[in-house]
Amino acid sequence: MQPNSPETVSLRYRPGTHAKGEDTLRRILEVAIEVFAEEGYEGASTRTLADRAKVNLPAIQYYFGSKEGLYRAAIDHIAKFVESRMAALAAQAETLLAGDPTPDELLRMLLAMLDGFVDLVTTDDAPPSACLFITRAEVEDATALDALHNQMMRLVSQPCMDLVARALGRPLDDEAKIRASAILGQALMFKKKGTKMGACPLLGWDAINETRLQTLKTILREQTTAIIRAAMDKNS
Amino acid sequence: MQPNSPETVSLRYRPGTHAKGEDTLRRILEVAIEVFAEEGYEGASTRTLADRAKVNLPAIQYYFGSKEGLYRAAIDHIAKFVESRMAALAAQAETLLAGDPTPDELLRMLLAMLDGFVDLVTTDDAPPSACLFITRAEVEDATALDALHNQMMRLVSQPCMDLVARALGRPLDDEAKIRASAILGQALMFKKKGTKMGACPLLGWDAINETRLQTLKTILREQTTAIIRAAMDKNS
DNA sequence: ACCTGATCCTATCAAGTGATACAGTTTTAT
DNA sequence: ATAAAACTGTATCACTTGATAGGATCAGGT
Known part of the structure; x- marks a missing residue:
């Protein structure tokens, strides 16, 4: 499924405010642009994204709400x-x-x-x-x-x-x-x-x-x- | 996964030789070109392909060996x-x-x-x-x-x-x-x-x-x- | 020091994926 | 007509997918 539905998930806290978190957030985003570019939206699995960014799987949901959220953030960037x-x-x-x-x-x-x-x-x-x-x-x-x-x-x-x-x-x-x-x-x-x-x-x-x-x-x-x-x- | 591996599956019989079979084979192929074009290789699920071609799921494997075989056939066409x-x-x-x-x-x-x-x-x-x-x-x-x-x-x-x-x-x-x-x-x-x-x-x-x-x-x-x-x- | 929120991790879920087994039906050849 | 091959359908497999639960750890502000 392509990310056509509006973003509904709202994050509980404000991730990316600490120095460490901000760093990993950037890392995920940068890797995501690369992987989405290479594999496409469907082709890029959250596990590949997480591995290449050297974070664990739920980090994507934590920082961007969902795979779609990450995609949106990448587009924004x-x-x-x-x-x-x-x-x-x-x-x-x-x-x-x-x-x-x-x-x-x-x-x-x-x-x-x-x-x-x-x-x-x-x-x-x-x-x-x-x-x-x-x-x-x-x-x-x-x-x-x-x-x-x-x-x-x-x-x-x-x-x-x-x-x-x-x-x-x-x-x-x-x-x-x-x-x-x-x-x-x-x-x-x-x-x-x-x-x-x-x-x-x-x-x-x-x-x-x-x-x-x-x-x-x-x-x-x-x-x-x-x-x-x-x-x-x-x-x- | 992208279809990069060589085609290994060989069909048991020679599908598409009967008039009826040839027809459905064409239908699957034509729909496949459309769906692959719209959704990409990963995005096009075998179920979508089968539904749009009005055939049942195993027909793809029967006629083309695998999803990859169908993709190859589409490229060939x-x-x-x-x-x-x-x-x-x-x-x-x-x-x-x-x-x-x-x-x-x-x-x-x-x-x-x-x-x-x-x-x-x-x-x-x-x-x-x-x-x-x-x-x-x-x-x-x-x-x-x-x-x-x-x-x-x-x-x-x-x-x-x-x-x-x-x-x-x-x-x-x-x-x-x-x-x-x-x-x-x-x-x-x-x-x-x-x-x-x-x-x-x-x-x-x-x-x-x-x-x-x-x-x-x-x-x-x-x-x-x-x-x-x-x-x-x-x-x- | 301590507490709160931010960060990270293991384990797991439900849904969807491509593929197969196998039985039933139709078509063709003889 | 009848056997063999071609075709169709149902049920199911093993696997991957995106996502979550819930707890452990860390960092910053007071």
Whole structure:
């Protein structure tokens, strides 16, 4: 069963307030992101989660109320991570759009967002396998994931669509949306881990180091520029 | 547990030889593709599978040896479907590359492959939710899926990379591979079902009808042309 | 020092899992 | 027609799953 029911369990005390408890809580959460990403919600058994976090079984219920609670907490953590990575760019785009930007400014902003998105999906930081977790979130349709979905829309897709539409001097119609989605789609092939058919195995890239990341960004920037330029020519 | 162990069970008889048996076998298989796509391997219980196929529980073991056998059969079915959709185009590309094609011919071939790929990922035919199944196959890392992975490489990625490399007059290096992957990535955002963060929900597209499909294809063709043209200019 | 709440552990539960045994029924071949 | 094989159904197995009970231990505040 997917965690679609609302959280009903309320904890008796306030776990995670002592130094020791806070530590194990973090450990469980971090391991959970990893294991949920690797195995999926159903695939990750509470026993595996507990073992990998080096705690005993009831610790999960103690700290998070239930397996579902832990899943929700993991989603929350990922959402905060995405926020920390993309919020600034999204805000920047919004203020730019509020003014009277030139097409060139709009393109530069779009390229910056694309760069940020590439960073996001190729990163290995903070919550390891955060990206794989998001990839899984794509197919698992728990309502618990709606918040994450909405956030990705708000911080990534929406700003890009707005930028593209304005750059082309068009309303926010299907064409603008399609173009923006396709531009972001370019980057999705290069997700860090957990994609068997993605570009990285094809390229023989076991890991994305700094050099490769720069190459990738440069090419995607070039291509996006070409896309926008051509579309602008056509629309004028 | 993911189905990574080789198939050892051999059936006592030859099920599916009678007319009636063949029918129920197909029914189970079709339902299985749907349910595996929706729920994942672990998530799809044998009881759900049996219920949805309107057969009793042991029918799965009778016809497919085990749940894993059914999963393998489902993968096989999808692989044949992909083959039927992409094999002709892949062969066409290969013969073109064997000759001495002009850049323009290469571009046209690439656009044709892109069109075919868009058809593949947006289709609703044959095995319903075949695409969602493939999306899931992307993250579930059962060795049983390797055949499907390899096939996608062989019939889609590899030909596209070869075409791009040749069109740019380059060897099959990282740049060519990246460009080809990114081009295909554009289409991936528009996968038919089961993608919460994909482009379709963003566009408010509940379903992709013929009109929308044409719009999408036209834009992606335009963008791909722009990408290749710009890259050719730079590389000359 | 001491007490309260936070933390951790062993043992256990009820439900659900994939799989099998085995008997009954239908279909096909001769 | 009749035997053999293909098919279907009921009951049940051994196992894993998420969750809980209830007690032992620890830490922090007074």
